[in-house]
Amino acid sequence: MKPFDVVIVGGGGAGLYAAMEAMKTNPSLNIAVLSKVYPNRSHTSAAQGGANAALANKAKDDTVEMHIFDTIKGGDYLADQDAVQVLCSEAPKIIRELENMGTPWSRMEDNTIAQRPFGGATLPRCCYCSDKTGHTILQTLYEQCLKKGVIFFNEYFALNLSVNGSRSRGLIAMNMKSGKVEAFPARTVIFATGGYAKMYWNRSSNAAGNTGDGQAIAFRSGIPLKDMEFVQFHPTGLRKSGLLITEGARGEGGYLVNKDGERFMARYAKEKMELGPRDLVSRSIETEILEGRGFDSPAGTYIHLDLTHLGADLIKSRLPQIREMSMQFEGVDPIEEPIPIRPTAHYSMGGIDTDNFGRTAMEGVYAAGECGCVSVHGANRLGGNSLLDILVFGRIAGHTAAEEARKFEPGAIPEAEIKEQLDAVRGGMHSSGHYERYGALREELGQTLARNVGIYRESSLLQKGIQEISELKERFKKVRVFDTSDVFNTNLMQVLELKNMLDLAETVAAGAYAREESRGSHTRVDFPVRDDAKWHKHTLATLVNGKVVLGEKPVTMGRYELQERTY
Amino acid sequence: MTVPIDQHTEGGKKDVTFRVFRFNPQVDSKPYFDDYTIPVERGVTVLRSLNYIKEHIDASVSFRAFCQAGICGSCGMRINSLSKLACTTQVWDVLAKSREQGIIKVEPLRNLPLVKDLIVDMDPLVDKMKHYSNWIDSTMPEASMGKKEFLISEEEFLRYDKATDCILCASCISECSILRANKEYVSPAVLLKSYRMNVDSRDAIHEQRLSELVKDHGVWDCTHCYRCQESCVKSIPIMEAIHGIREDAIESRGMKDTSGSKHAEAFMSDIEKKGKLVEATLPIRTNGVIWTLQNLMPMAVKMIMKRRTPPPPPLVKSARGIKIFREMFREMTEHVKQDHKSHKK
Ligand SMILES: Cc1cc2nc3c(=O)[nH]c(=O)nc-3n(C[C@H](O)[C@H](O)[C@H](O)COP(=O)(O)OP(=O)(O)OC[C@H]3O[C@@H](n4cnc5c(N)ncnc54)[C@H](O)[C@@H]3O)c2cc1C
Ligand code: SF4
Ligand code: SF4
Ligand code: FES
Numbered sequence: 001m002k003p004f005d006v007v008i009v010g011g012g013g014a015g016l017y018a019a020m021e022a023m024k025t026n027p028s029l030n031i032a033v034l035s036k037v038y039p040n041r042s043h044t045s046a047a048q049g050g051a052n053a054a055l056a057n058k059a060k061d062d063t064v065e066m067h068i069f070d071t072i073k074g075g076d077y078l079a080d081q082d083a084v085q086v087l088c089s090e091a092p093k094i095i096r097e098l099e100n101m102g103t104p105w106s107r108m109e110d111n112t113i114a115q116r117p118f119g120g121a122t123l124p125r126c127c128y129c130s131d132k133t134g135h136t137i138l139q140t141l142y143e144q145c146l147k148k149g150v151i152f153f154n155e156y157f158a159l160n161l162s163v164n165g166s167r168s169r170g171l172i173a174m175n176m177k178s179g180k181v182e183a184f185p186a187r188t189v190i191f192a193t194g195g196y197a198k199m200y201w202n203r204s205s206n207a208a209g210n211t212g213d214g215q216a217i218a219f220r221s222g223i224p225l226k227d228m229e230f231v232q233f234h235p236t237g238l239r240k241s242g243l244l245i246t247e248g249a250r251g252e253g254g255y256l257v258n259k260d261g262e263r264f265m266a267r268y269a270k271e272k273m274e275l276g277p278r279d280l281v282s283r284s285i286e287t288e289i290l291e292g293r294g295f296d297s298p299a300g301t302y303i304h305l306d307l308t309h310l311g312a313d314l315i316k317s318r319l320p321q322i323r324e325m326s327m328q329f330e331g332v333d334p335i336e337e338p339i340p341i342r343p344t345a346h347y348s349m350g351g352i353d354t355d356n357f358g359r360t361a362m363e364g365v366y367a368a369g370e371c372g373c374v375s376v377h378g379a380n381r382l383g384g385n386s387l388l389d390i391l392v393f394g395r396i397a398g399h400t401a402a403e404e405a406r407k408f409e410p411g412a413i414p415e416a417e418i419k420e421q422l423d424a425v426r427g428g429m430h431s432s433g434h435y436e437r438y439g440a441l442r443e444e445l446g447q448t449l450a451r452n453v454g455i456y457r458e459s460s461l462l463q464k465g466i467q468e469i470s471e472l473k474e475r476f477k478k479v480r481v482f483d484t485s486d487v488f489n490t491n492l493m494q495v496l497e498l499k500n501m502l503d504l505a506e507t508v509a510a511g512a513y514a515r516e517e518s519r520g521s522h523t524r525v526d527f528p529v530r531d532d533a534k535w536h537k538h539t540l541a542t543l544v545n546g547k548v549v550l551g552e553k554p555v556t557m558g559r560y561e562l563q564e565r566t567y
Numbered sequence: 568m569t570v571p572i573d574q575h576t577e578g579g580k581k582d583v584t585f586r587v588f589r590f591n592p593q594v595d596s597k598p599y600f601d602d603y604t605i606p607v608e609r610g611v612t613v614l615r616s617l618n619y620i621k622e623h624i625d626a627s628v629s630f631r632a633f634c635q636a637g638i639c640g641s642c643g644m645r646i647n648s649l650s651k652l653a654c655t656t657q658v659w660d661v662l663a664k665s666r667e668q669g670i671i672k673v674e675p676l677r678n679l680p681l682v683k684d685l686i687v688d689m690d691p692l693v694d695k696m697k698h699y700s701n702w703i704d705s706t707m708p709e710a711s712m713g714k715k716e717f718l719i720s721e722e723e724f725l726r727y728d729k730a731t732d733c734i735l736c737a738s739c740i741s742e743c744s745i746l747r748a749n750k751e752y753v754s755p756a757v758l759l760k761s762y763r764m765n766v767d768s769r770d771a772i773h774e775q776r777l778s779e780l781v782k783d784h785g786v787w788d789c790t791h792c793y794r795c796q797e798s799c800v801k802s803i804p805i806m807e808a809i810h811g812i813r814e815d816a817i818e819s820r821g822m823k824d825t826s827g828s829k830h831a832e833a834f835m836s837d838i839e840k841k842g843k844l845v846e847a848t849l850p851i852r853t854n855g856v857i858w859t860l861q862n863l864m865p866m867a868v869k870m871i872m873k874r875r876t877p878p879p880p881p882l883v884k885s886a887r888g889i890k891i892f893r894e895m896f897r898e899m900t901e902h903v904k905q906d907h908k909s910h911k912k
Contacts, residue, residue, distance in 0.1 A: 040734075329636075
C-alpha cells in the first residue's frame with residue numbers, strides 16, 4: 001500500500017476534527033481515518049449535556065479567564081495551566097466554527113447559540129443541542145468529512161504500531177470484514193481512540209468499545225501514559241448496565257434511598273442532600289453499599305433513586321428520557337417504582353502523555369481526545385469540558401501531524417511484523433491449552449476494579465487489586481477464541497479489547513497505589529487529604545521490559561496558585 | 568443447537584427461545600436458524616440476551632453493538648419481523664406479542680447486503696449520503712469560519728430538530744417497501760437527511776441537492792406507504808420530510824424534471840387552470856391508475872388541504888376510466904386525510 005502521510009486511529013470527535021484540520025492544513029496530503037466502528041457510532045454520540053465555551057450569550061459577563069479558572073479548580077490543580085489556556089481560549093472559536101458548518105445548536109431568544117448551567121462552572125456556559133449535543137456534533141463532523149472526501153477505513157481494528165528505533169513506521173490493523181491483517185505504512189499516526197473507563201465493565205457508563213485500545217498500543221510501544229489513576233465516577237448509573245441516569249432526576253427532586261427506607265444523604269450532606277457535588281454523592285452511595293445498606297440482586301448491590309413521589313405528570317413532562325431509559329434498560333417504570341442505581345465509571349482523565357501540540361514521546365506519533373492526556377482536566381474533569389477537549393486538541397493534533405508529516409521519511413512495514421501480528425491474533429483460536437472464557441475474565445476485571453480500584457481506594461485493597469489483575473493477565477494467556485472464522489469475528493475483537501483493558505488496568509491500579517493522597521476523583525481513605533508537597537505532579541506509566549515503571553512529570557503552573565478546592 | 572421449548576415462569580424468569588438467523592459466507596451456502604433457550608428475567612433487553620448467548624452458549628453468534636443505550640445505531644436488527652434496536656427492546660415486551668409462544672425470532676436488517684449472521688453492510692447507506700450531498704455546504708467561506716455565529720431562529724431550529732435525531736440505524740431502510748424492489752432507491756433515512764440540509768438556511772447547495780433528489784430512484788419513487796415512519800426507532804416524522812422535499816421540488820423547480828414531478832405538475836395545473844380534470848392530460852394514461860394514485864395523489868391532496876390550490880370541482884366526463892378515477896380520488900382523499908390525522912403528533 002502507498003504510504004500515508006497521516007493515519008488517524010479513531011472516528012470520534014477528536015479523530016474527525018483531526019482529519020478535517022489535516023486536510024485543511026495541506027490538501028495534497030494522503031490522509032486516512034481508521035475506525036473499529038463506523039465513525040457515527042463512536043462514543044462521542046453519547047454526550048448529552050453539552051460543550052463549554054465562554055461565548056457570553058447567556059451570561060453576558062462570562063469570560064475565557066473564568067472558564068480557565070473553573071477548569072483548573074475543578075481539576076484540583078493538577079491540570080497544566082498553559083494547556084487549559086489553549087482549551088478555553090480556543091473554545092468560542094471552535095463552537096462557532098461547528099455552528100458555521102451546520103451543527104444544530106439550540107438557540108437563545110436573540111437567535112444566538114443557547115447555553116445552560118453545568119456542574120463546576122461559575123456561569124452558564126455549556127452550549128447544547130437539546131439532550132443530543134455529542135450526537136449532533138459527531139454527525140456534523142462526519143458529514144463534513146464525507147464532503148471533504150476523507151478516506152475512511154471503517155471497521156478496521158488497530159492492532160499495533162510498527163516501530164523502528166525511536167520512530168513509528170505506521171500501523172498494523174485488522175480488517176473486520178475479511179479478517180485480514182493489513183499494514184498502513186504512514187509518516188504520522190494520530191491516536192484518537194477514546195477513553196478506557198469500560199474496563200470497569202458493567203460498572204461503567206461507556207460504550208462496549210471504550211477499551212483504551214490506542215493507549216494500550218502506545219503503551220506497548222514504549223510511549224508513556226499519564227495520570228491513569230484518575231477515573232471519574234458518576235453517582236447514578238443503572239444497576240444492570242451502568243448506563244447513565246442524568247443529574248436531572250435529582251434536580252427535579254428525586255430521593256436516594258437505602259434498603260432501610262432512609263434518605264441517607266442526610267448523613268453526608270445535610271443541606272444539599274441529593275444535590276451535593278458528583279464525587280460526594282458517589283462516595284456516599286458507595287459507603288451505603290459497602291456498609292450493607294444496599295439492596296442485593298444477582299446483578300449486584302444497588303440503592304434506590306426514588307421518583308415516585310414526584311407524580312406521573314411531572315415525570316412524564318420533565319423527565320421523559322429518564323423514564324424511557326429505566327423502562328428500556330431495567331424494565332422499571334419510575335412512576336410506579338424506584339430506579340435501581342449505583343455509581344458508574346464514566347470518564348478517564350488519564351491517557352497518552354502529549355504536549356500542547358498533540359505530540360507524544362515517539363516521533364511521528366500523536367494523540368488527542370479522551371485517549372490523550374494534555375492535561376486539561378487534571379484530577380477531575382468538569383462536565384462539558386470533554387467535548388471541548390476533543391474538538392480543540394483533535395484539531396491541534398491534526399494540524400501538527402499535517403505540518404510535520406513531510407519531515408519524516410515513510411518506512412515500509414516488514415512482512416514479518418504483519419505475520420507476527422496475524423499469529424498473535426489467531427493464537428487464541430487453537431483448542432489445545434486454551435480454555436479461559438473472555439466473558440468471565442472481563443466480568444472479573446470489572447469487579448476487581450470496582451471493588452479495589454474504585455471510588456474508595458486504600459493500600460491493602462489496591463494491593464489486592466494489583467494482584468488480581470496480574471492473575472487475570474496470567475489466565476488471559478489461556479484465553480480461547482471460540483469463533484474461528486475470518487469474516488467479522490466479534491469474538492476475536494472482544495478478546496483483543498480485553499487484552500488492552502488488562503494492560504491498562506495495571507497502570508490504573510499502579511498509579512492509584514503509588515499516589516498517597518486524595519485529589520479530585522482519586523480518593524484514598526488512608527490518605528484523605530491532598531498532599532501538594534509530595535504529590536502535586538503527574539504520574540507517568542511506561543512499559544519497560546514487560547513491567548509498568550512509574551515516573552513523574554511536573555505540573556505546569558501559571559497565574560493560579562494552589563488553593564484548597566471547596567464549593 | 569435446538570433445545571426443547573418449554574415455557575414456564577419461575578422465580579421471576581421465563582425461558583425464552585431466541586431463534587437466530589445464521590449465515591457465515593465462508594462456510595454456509597445458505598442461511599439457517601439456530602435456537603438458543605435461556606432464562607430471562609424482567610428488564611432484560613434483546614441485546615443483553617444475545618450477549619449472554621454469545622458469552623455462554625455460542626461465541627460465534629455475530630452481531631454489532633456498541634453504546635447499548637439506543638444512541639449509536641449499531642444494533643438494528645429484525646426482532647419478530649420488525650426492525651428495531653436490540654439494545655432498547657425488552658424481551659418480555661416482545662414475548663407478550665410473539666406469534667409463536669416463547670419464541671423470539673432475530674434476523675438481520677433487510678435491504679442491505681448481508682455480511683454475517685445479524686450483520687449487514689452499511690456502506691450502501693454511506694454511499695447514498697455522499698451521492699445526495701448529505702452535508703451542509705456552508706454559505707460562509709472556510710476562511711471566515713469561527714468568527715461569528717449565524718443567527719438562527721427557534722422556528723428554523725425546530726424545522727430540522729427532529730430530523731437530527733436520526734442515528735442511522737437503518738431500521739427504516741429495512742422496512743422500506745420500495746427498497747425491496749429497487750436497491751438504488753435513495754431510501755428514507757437519506758431523504759430525511761437531505762430534507763434536514765435543505766431547510767437549513769446556512770446551506771448553499773439546496774438546488775444541487777434537489778436536482779439529484781428528483782432524478783430516477785429519488786423522491787418521486789416513494790409510495791407513501793408510511794412504513795419507514797412507523798418503524799423509526801426515534802419516532803421521527805419521516806413522511807413530513809418526504810412531503811417537504813416534493814413540495815419544494817414542485818414549487819422551486821416546476822415541471823422541468825423527470826416524469827414524477829411532471830405528472831404532478833400537470834395534474835395540479837389541470838385542476839387549477841381549467842377547473843376540471845381533463846382525461847387526456849392525466850398521468851393515468853402513461854402510468855396507469857394505481858401508479859398515479861400511489862405516487863401523485865397523496866401529494867396533490869396534501870397541497871389541496873394546505874390550500875395551495877382550489878379543491879377539485881366535480882369531475883365532468885363520464886368515461887369509464889374517469890369514473891374509476893373519480894371513485895379512487897374520493898377514497899384517496901379520505902385516506903390521506905386520515906393518514907395525516909393519525910401520523911401527526
Ligand atoms: C454517557 C456519557 C455522557 C457524556 N456527556 C458529556 C457531556 O455532556 N459533555 C462533555 O463534554 N463530555 C461528555 N462525555 C464525555 C465525552 O463524550 C467523551 O469524552 C468524548 O466524546 C470522547 O471523544 P473521542 O473522540 O476522544 O473518542 P470516541 O468518541 O470514544 O471515539 C473513539 C474512536 O476510536 C475508535 N477506536 C477505538 N479503538 C480502536 C481500534 N482498536 N481500532 C480502530 N479504531 C478504534 C472508535 O471506533 C471511535 O471511532 C460523556 C461521556 C459519556 C460516557
Ligand atoms: S413511505 Fe416511501 S420511503 Fe417510507 S417506507 Fe414507504 S416507500 Fe419507503
Ligand atoms: S430515520 Fe429513524 S429508523 Fe431511519 S435510520 Fe434514522 S433513526 Fe433509524
Ligand atoms: S448498541 Fe447503540 S443503539 Fe443499540
